[in-house]
Amino acid sequence: MKDKKLKIKNKRSKTSRxxxxxxxxxxSGGRLMHELVKKLCRKFSNKILNExxxxxxxxxxxxxxxxxxDSYVVKPLFFPGGDIGKLAVCGTVNDISMKGARPLFISLxxxxxxxxKLSILEKISDSIxxxxxxxxxxxxxxxxxxxxxxxxxxxxxxxxxxxxxNYKGRVGSKAKPGDVIIINGPIAEHGLxxxxxxxxxxxxxxxxxDCRNLSFxxxxxxxxxxxxSVMRDPxxxxxxxxxxxxxxxxxxxxxxxxxCIPITISARRLCDILGFDPLYIANEGxxxxxxxxxxxxxxxxxMGRASRIIGRTTKVHxxxxxxxxxxxxxxxxxxxxxxxxxxxx
Amino acid sequence: xIKGKIKLMEVCGTHTMAIAASGIKKVLPKTIELISGPGxxxxxxxxxxxxxxxxxxxxxxxxxxxxxxxxxxRGSFSSLDDVRRKGxxxxxxxxxxxxxxxxxxxxxxxxxxxxxxxxxxxxxxxASILEAKRQKIKNFFVLxxxxxxxxxxxxxxxxxxxxxxxFICPGHVSVVTGIEPYKRIARRFKKPCVITGFADSDxxxxxxxxxxxxxxxxxxxxxxxxxxxxxxxxTLAQKTINRVFVVRDSFWRGLGLIKESGLKLKESYACFxxxxxxxxxxxxxxxxxxxxxxxxxxxxxxxxxxxxxxKVCTPSNPVGPCMVSSxxxxxxxxxxxx
Numbered sequence: 001m002k003d004k005k006l007k008i009k010n011k012r013s014k015t016s017r018x019x020x021x022x023x024x025x026x027x028s029g030g031r032l033m034h035e036l037v038k039k040l041c042r043k044f045s046n047k048i049l050n051e052x053x054x055x056x057x058x059x060x061x062x063x064x065x066x067x068x069x070d071s072y073v074v075k076p077l078f079f080p081g082g083d084i085g086k087l088a089v090c091g092t093v094n095d096i097s098m099k100g101a102r103p104l105f106i107s108l109x110x111x112x113x114x115x116x117k118l119s120i121l122e123k124i125s126d127s128i129x130x131x132x133x134x135x136x137x138x139x140x141x142x143x144x145x146x147x148x149x150x151x152x153x154x155x156x157x158x159x160x161x162x163x164x165x166n167y168k169g170r171v172g173s174k175a176k177p178g179d180v181i182i183i184n185g186p187i188a189e190h191g192l193x194x195x196x197x198x199x200x201x202x203x204x205x206x207x208x209x210d211c212r213n214l215s216f217x218x219x220x221x222x223x224x225x226x227x228x229s230v231m232r233d234p235x236x237x238x239x240x241x242x243x244x245x246x247x248x249x250x251x252x253x254x255x256x257x258x259x260c261i262p263i264t265i266s267a268r269r270l271c272d273i274l275g276f277d278p279l280y281i282a283n284e285g286x287x288x289x290x291x292x293x294x295x296x297x298x299x300x301x302x303m304g305r306a307s308r309i310i311g312r313t314t315k316v317h318x319x320x321x322x323x324x325x326x327x328x329x330x331x332x333x334x335x336x337x338x339x340x341x342x343x344x345x
Numbered sequence: 346x347i348k349g350k351i352k353l354m355e356v357c358g359t360h361t362m363a364i365a366a367s368g369i370k371k372v373l374p375k376t377i378e379l380i381s382g383p384g385x386x387x388x389x390x391x392x393x394x395x396x397x398x399x400x401x402x403x404x405x406x407x408x409x410x411x412x413x414x415x416x417x418x419r420g421s422f423s424s425l426d427d428v429r430r431k432g433x434x435x436x437x438x439x440x441x442x443x444x445x446x447x448x449x450x451x452x453x454x455x456x457x458x459x460x461x462x463x464x465x466x467x468x469x470x471x472a473s474i475l476e477a478k479r480q481k482i483k484n485f486f487v488l489x490x491x492x493x494x495x496x497x498x499x500x501x502x503x504x505x506x507x508x509x510x511x512f513i514c515p516g517h518v519s520v521v522t523g524i525e526p527y528k529r530i531a532r533r534f535k536k537p538c539v540i541t542g543f544a545d546s547d548x549x550x551x552x553x554x555x556x557x558x559x560x561x562x563x564x565x566x567x568x569x570x571x572x573x574x575x576x577x578x579x580t581l582a583q584k585t586i587n588r589v590f591v592v593r594d595s596f597w598r599g600l601g602l603i604k605e606s607g608l609k610l611k612e613s614y615a616c617f618x619x620x621x622x623x624x625x626x627x628x629x630x631x632x633x634x635x636x637x638x639x640x641x642x643x644x645x646x647x648x649x650x651x652x653x654x655x656k657v658c659t660p661s662n663p664v665g666p667c668m669v670s671s672x673x674x675x676x677x678x679x680x681x682x683x
Contacts, residue, residue: 021430025661032661275359275671277366327545329368332682337660 029236030336066101069160081208085127100171101163180296185306191281210285224302227292238280256311357515358385358672365681380644387670395420400625411459448485468582471589486619496606502534523578527566542570599642638665
């Protein structure tokens, strides 16, 4: 049997693929990206990196720091509920916060395509200033590069940032068995808002991106409980992919209940029309918290009024996420495969 | 009374997905089996139709436009996505009218819309062609690979290879066609047909009605999706189809040649027909080795019977069309671990 399998593989590699190239699916946050990240990380392997969480936890002279970087290439630059500038601050601030840290400083780099209007750049910079101020972080260093027309799409931004961890416990990537999973509000809004704006699908939708800074909500949670094991913001790949990553890194099973997952009616309907599963759609202002059952209600309260308990971790079906469906059945909830595209009929 | 298992076929790809996503199969009694049918337009598009699209996309100054799912389906040698990666202009649209806009914006190029789909999709394409004619757009062409679902249902009902006791009929298609064509199938082949919506409760209701009919031994066509489907369907859409298209024989992946099961452009609209505009030489068609998509589409085999399934063939690296399409049976089985 083994030989047979091998044969199929060999044949396929001869006849089918040209050279393997990076596709958009590699950047969609799903399984392919996960594999690519792992492959590349092997080259730089070290204890801190191997955790593969959104931010690195560093120990410097008895202080614990959280350090993270992210690039922003969102298209269009302005979308309902935000713009690339706001996103660039919130995204990095949120990644730092997910380690249980208080974000302090960020860097800011622009890559600008020749011909880009200065007025728009100033507008975006104003948005960055505003968001940094309200997030209580300072932009302390930066860089500008301009590339010839066609070498970049209008504007790309990179931000990196550091924060300091004062939390007694350790918020990492490993959940504990029996942890309760809480999310702070309705899912899928950022992805849908961008998609609707980008593709000019022509749906008059009120959906706005949920893009916002989470550091204060995180701080409230940290004050509420000392038993938080994991915090993570489900961005690209959506809630389903984030939960899968946590199931893998914790070597535990996860069970969530479809009925408990918050989603607005308008987001649900837009997903139905386009044939998307909201569990795979990006969020920019949501986070999930894995916490000991005893403290679950306290943390839920700290996470805000829209927060919901969506499930828990289990010792059975390790490394997999199971979804209890609306009709009382259950099924596997896998990672995102490929790039989500709307259906055609 | 009923002997053995009741086999119900969900014809539509959207049903296949909805059934897998809600886990309905797990809560059904063991005596009811759901099998997936040929109702995913991407999956049933024949190799040679894809080959033709690929060859046309390679021609200089052509912009090939199609639906997202169609991009990655491989023909005999390559897919439209491969052609795009090699630098040709292949674009994704959500509606044929967008293709028309591309044609207006690029008057120096020839824009070809590769159209696949059933009765749900063809009216909008017909409307686009009428609009192109009204606006006298000369650089817009349609590669019509549209199919009709009823001849396929008849072929499946006649088939000796697969035993189907009843059909869970596609809600979307029925919005256009109405119930009349199903009545013919129910009468001729004694198979109950229930037009069903896509919510979990809709599907369960559809299954219940089918099982009741089978128990009573009185097969008929019924609408269990009244909030969307009317008896007569959408007559305007039907008329639009008939104005632009005529019926022709069509080749289905898995099912083979089915008489009068496809649509082509009428002579009076021949100036928009990509098949007439572009004479291309097609390679000899070649099916991927070991791929069971053809049998899966007929409901003879289940994806898990396929040696390639989940090992060589995954949604990120699909071999057959049923894995490419977001509504394909293999994709549903892979994604939801059915």
